[in-house]
Amino acid sequence: MRILFLGDVVGEAGLLALEKGLSSLKKQVRADFVIVNGENASYGSGLFEKDYQRILASGADCVTLGNHYHGKPDIDYWIDEASCLVRPRNIFDYERGQGTLYFEGAPFPIAVTNILGTAFMKDDVLDPVQCFEEAYQEYPDAVHIVDYHAESTSEKKCFAYLCKGKATVVVGTHTHVKSDDCQIIDHELAFMTDLGLCGDAPGIIGFDPKVTLDKVRFGKRIPFLPGNSGHYVLQGCVVEIDDDQRRPLSIEGVNKKVEGGQI
Numbered sequence: 001m002r003i004l005f006l007g008d009v010v011g012e013a014g015l016l017a018l019e020k021g022l023s024s025l026k027k028q029v030r031a032d033f034v035i036v037n038g039e040n041a042s043y044g045s046g047l048f049e050k051d052y053q054r055i056l057a058s059g060a061d062c063v064t065l066g067n068h069y070h071g072k073p074d075i076d077y078w079i080d081e082a083s084c085l086v087r088p089r090n091i092f093d094y095e096r097g098q099g100t101l102y103f104e105g106a107p108f109p110i111a112v113t114n115i116l117g118t119a120f121m122k123d124d125v126l127d128p129v130q131c132f133e134e135a136y137q138e139y140p141d142a143v144h145i146v147d148y149h150a151e152s153t154s155e156k157k158c159f160a161y162l163c164k165g166k167a168t169v170v171v172g173t174h175t176h177v178k179s180d181d182c183q184i185i186d187h188e189l190a191f192m193t194d195l196g197l198c199g200d201a202p203g204i205i206g207f208d209p210k211v212t213l214d215k216v217r218f219g220k221r222i223p224f225l226p227g228n229s230g231h232y233v234l235q236g237c238v239v240e241i242d243d244d245q246r247r248p249l250s251i252e253g254v255n256k257k258v259e260g261g262q263i
């Protein structure tokens, strides 16, 4: 089984990149199942239901979130009905939605869990490893895939080692910078520190350079604005898992250019 996992969708550019490029990318990498991180899809922070539906319509089977899971508070009204959406499992005081989703199907069932990291993140969270252990106990027959949404690169790999033998795939999201370290750890776990992003290629982590520089360099109190140059990328990885042994056979980075025309 081949699983395509794409990094954070940043704004309209990311959504257009999926709509224009995901179908051909799926064929190119022969993906059987597609997971996309959508936590920055709606104007750079959070997810509106219409944008969740656009990600699914573009070809995703599952959408994960991250620290901006509540960036659009009206998610409260639809998250319980969103059968393909995974929010962070280890957050406090948020009972809506699912932190792990179980997908039945041949050749094996898949459980997708979204976990928030601890270092350099603003949210107070429950212990990531313990939360994953609970997901593993909940779905012992599944192949476990984790989107570890975190700033710290070393923390992501620590988590991978701690969950090796139970998780089959651990990939990082959140930095929007695609890492070049795809690897299989001890024949048991496919790992990549960060998938990168789906969105504007020349942007600063997907955001408009001018607006970002006005904020960072000159301290202007303005919201980040997703980039819109018309030159997009779809970044992430594709993992092949042995149908019988359920072990990862390979993991390769994905970096597909998509030309879109300016928004």
Ligand SMILES: [Fe+2]
Binding pocket: 039, 066, 067, 068, 149, 173, 174
């Ligand atoms: Fe994030």
